[in-house]
Amino acid sequence: MFLSRIELCTKKPSTRRAIASPQVLHAVIEGSIPTIPGTEKERKLWRIDSLNQRLYLLLLTPSRPNFTELVKQFCQPGTTGESKDYTAHLSDIHVGQHFRFRLRGNPVHSVFVEKGKRGKVYAHVTVAQKRGWLIKKAASCGFALKDDDFDLVETGHHKFHREVKKPLVELAYSVFEGLLTVTDAELFTHALTQGIGRGKAYGCGLLTVMRVR
Numbered sequence: 001m002f003l004s005r006i007e008l009c010t011k012k013p014s015t016r017r018a019i020a021s022p023q024v025l026h027a028v029i030e031g032s033i034p035t036i037p038g039t040e041k042e043r044k045l046w047r048i049d050s051l052n053q054r055l056y057l058l059l060l061t062p063s064r065p066n067f068t069e070l071v072k073q074f075c076q077p078g079t080t081g082e083s084k085d086y087t088a089h090l091s092d093i094h095v096g097q098h099f100r101f102r103l104r105g106n107p108v109h110s111v112f113v114e115k116g117k118r119g120k121v122y123a124h125v126t127v128a129q130k131r132g133w134l135i136k137k138a139a140s141c142g143f144a145l146k147d148d149d150f151d152l153v154e155t156g157h158h159k160f161h162r163e164v165k166k167p168l169v170e171l172a173y174s175v176f177e178g179l180l181t182v183t184d185a186e187l188f189t190h191a192l193t194q195g196i197g198r199g200k201a202y203g204c205g206l207l208t209v210m211r212v213r
Helices: 013-020 022-032 068-074 089-090 125-142 185-194
Strands: 001-007 045-051 056-063 081-086 098-106 106-113 119-123 150-161 168-182 207-210
Touching: 001 068, 013 022, 013 068, 022 045, 022 068, 022 150, 045 098, 089 185, 098 125, 106 125, 125 150, 125 168, 185 207
Parallel strands: none
Antiparallel strands: 001 056, 001 081, 045 056, 098 168, 098 207, 106 119, 150 168
């Protein structure tokens, strides 16, 4: 797997449209990952990060991405992304490790109105509900969080059409940062590679970590 990053140009109208409608970025990202013959389609995770007043696209992909189309549509000419092999990092995960983390998630819950039927999904509204969502997710994703060890640093909401004449998609997101402790290496590795929660195709679910020295 490869963890990649490329800077986006916010002066471009195409970039601003893509930020407002994650479906646009999703389509370009899908086309930027070379397919490996004879293998099943694998999960691609991504998110938009803001750092020092610059905007970056972060990608976790099964193979090294081709940035050509991304640069053409959303970056300054001559922009080059960076990619690093994620395999060594994943193989070093073990119980008891402490990491600083960042996650852009889609905190939602299901409400079951009728027995035997699929529940309706609603976005969490309050800060307490969103924080509670992450603490609950942590338990099934191989890590532990203390309530005072992480913060909700950003929230937002997107409305876009997945396809022309299709129903409007509404996506609420929350960005969390803080400290976590690994409690199950296998579950934690799965969370890192497969993402957390819903909205993965639209920039949610990618958990990134940095070891605490």
